[in-house]
Amino acid sequence: MYTLTGLKLKNPTILAAGVLGTTGASLCRVAREGGAGAAVTKSIGPMPKTGHPNPSMVKLDYGFLNAMGLPNPSYPAFIQELEIAKKDSGVPIIASIFGGSPAEFEEVAEGMLPAKPDAFELNVSCPHAEGYGADIGSNPCLVEAVTAAVKDVANVPVWVKLTPNVSDITCIGNAAESGGADAVVAINTLKGMAIDIESGYPVLGNRSGGLSGKAVKPVAVKCVYDLYTALEIPVIGVGGVSSWQDAVEIMMAGAAAVQVGSAVYDRLDIFSEISTGIEAFLQRKGYSDVKELIGLAHEMV
């Protein structure tokens, strides 16, 4: 067992928000068949949202571009899904939430509490939803206020997921820490766009969106590395992790655990594969605990 902000995980791999997290049954499948140590839900807000028109996600040679647009059934309708995940997944379930203001975040968090999420993850980083996500997450004052508002009502750990689309991510990380965050999660997608040259139309229904997958891993490693130095609270690494080697690398940069998103495209059991790979690596290198990997690169000077 592995402890992260008080949560007990059977391994340090976590399903990232926005991936296979719309239904309770899907979250259970990722945990049971996929082997994830914990799972984060789809981001849930105060009102039902249908999201952006399709295409909402395309695969590129080096990653994925997406602009879902925070589709979600709203917290009153999502509670039944969260209850299913809590009852049958066998792993901690983290509720990802969003809102357009500290008051909305507070409303959604309070509304979700009856279903007993194991933690909250605040989405202040979605790059393509006006008035939400990164519109809040690029303003340190708002990040601190939103974090503090949720901490006020939540009796469970609060993680804050950060956007890399800022000049200094540590400044936003510090704001989350000041607001009382128990951990930060880095990174959400990088702003990106693709254009169909046959027609001139941007490919995504929202015209632009966020880049994930292999291409963003070096960006994630650097952000985690910087946040590890700047913050006292744990940093959870996410961004382009698709193998156990990627997971070890981002942990050496400072990640206390890793989230996996786009890589479920190739195989659902990527979580088991990564955790088995990490175990084998620890044995081969003679480490007694996975915690010895966290931030190791900082000592290598």
Add this chain to the structure above:
Amino acid sequence: MLPLNATILRINEESPSVKTFFFDLQFETMKPGQFVMVWVRGVDEVPMGLSSKNSITVQKVGEATSKLFELKEGDSFGLRGPFGKGFSLPSEGEKTLVIAGGVGAAPLAPYAEAARSAGSEVHTVLGARSADDLLFEERFAAAGKVYVSTDDGSKGTKGFVTDVLNGLNLSVYNRIAVCGPEIMMASVFRLLEERKALKKSEFSLHRYFKCGIGVCGACCIDRSGLRVCKDGPVFSGEQLLDSELGKYMRDASGRRVKI
């Protein structure tokens, strides 16, 4: 993959509300039952079953399909795919029963043809609202015997495909492939379950797709959590036991909507 550019070569009006669009791309490796994401630029992108290696057969139901219906020969749209899991093909000598309702005949016509080519005897139960709405009757007839049902009795048995199925001995078939409106599929599912034929049956499901490539999770079904776009759209009857089939589906926001 980014959407490929598909130029329309020919348009067939199959019925007042259904058109087939033949395009200049050939999906040689497509398995009947697989789908493509059809991008009507500037409007939306929607999943469609392939009705042949180079065609989609579309019913006008919403904004994207209405726009698609305005397109002419020489116009183009974007295409990604083929995606998902298709119907399993029979082996030589096996007997196959195809059960098609309405526009659900679109992915089943190439399946009936492929099953026939594989050396299977193919029988089809083809249902529609009226004689005018029957889709691909000739293609199914070229593959084998066809039983027709229409809601209004304008051709074949008056009633539903289940009324035809009641008169058939299902034990002679090795495989049963089903596609049609959800209410029809739910009735067929119950009938096949009662007659102990679920094990050899496959159903093609229709759900709202967002990413279409198995990542976002918008199309996951209860209680298995299987993704319709990647683990389906074709599921075995056993995979659908204790499922949401015929009860509810989720809309674009993820809310459950009763069927």
